[in-house]
């Protein structure tokens with residue numbers, strides 16, 4: 001399998017690449033050709049990482065290529081992990097952030113459209129993930145929209161970890177949590193379909209705890225990590241990316257998880273918007289979990305996050321960054 005990582009010289013890349021090469025992404029029997037894409041300022045770091053990858057003598061790692069050229073990076077790619085993005089600088093306007101990222105993800109989409117393998121799967125990890133995925137897809141009109149996904153698995157994993165700690169259960173006993181909406185502070189971690197060891201979580205926790213602790217803690221965890229370590233989450237983001245792709249390729253069974261996928265209109269989310277939903281992976285495709293009852297508490301919070309996604313879409317549309325919006 002040909003796997004390309006953009007922003008490969010950064011901290012997430014450093015946590016991600018060795019796990020891909022050791023077989024965690026696709027399984028212990030799948031050989032991998034890795035391409036590390038970087039911009040000129042990150043190239044030296046990517047070259048250094050490539051040397052270390054070689055030194056690990058991973059049996060599954062067949063080749064490592066470092067490039068700044070998107071056409072070369074995405075030629076024949078099966079799995080594209082789009083990590084490189086322009087982070088928000090202090091005082092930066094949201095529209096400026098969307099614009100500079102649009103200028104990064106547009107050419108990536110065009111290069112994917114030109115050269116990717118017919119089974120390509122794309123995961124956007126670089127913020128703002130949902131709208132970056134939308135822009136990438138809009139520049140790749142020949143690739144089905146369901147191949148472009150945005151990472152909310154990190155939020156999902158954070159929510160599972162918080163619930164496990166609160167309820168004193170093992171993480172594996174929890175199922176049915178959903179992250180809805182945008183990978184931003186407006187996201188909504190929904191426990192109303194979640195179970196812990198088969199018991200409904202909503203019967204085990206008080207609504208006050210949800211409102212005052214759980215929801216803001218999960219939604220603002222990225223900021224909490226930045227404050228604590230002086231930089232964005234890196235190893236946990238890489239781990240979530242591994243989880244997302246592994247499940248997408250290998251299936252989730254009956255359990256569900258969360259991912260930003262192109263909306264089919266489910267749950268009142270406008271079609272084509274890249275929004276986080278409850279999903280299962282079946283036969284190599286994400287499927288939105290259907291027919292969940294949504295209570296008024298959840299509805300208001302889902303709508304608020306979807307409204308933010310619509311605003312982002314309109315902002316990039318006004319910038320001319322959605323040439324073939326489907």
Ligand code: LMR
Pocket residue numbers: 127154221222223225232233
């Ligand atoms: C995270 O959720 O940890 C990151 O998306 C936060 C950030 O702004 O980098």
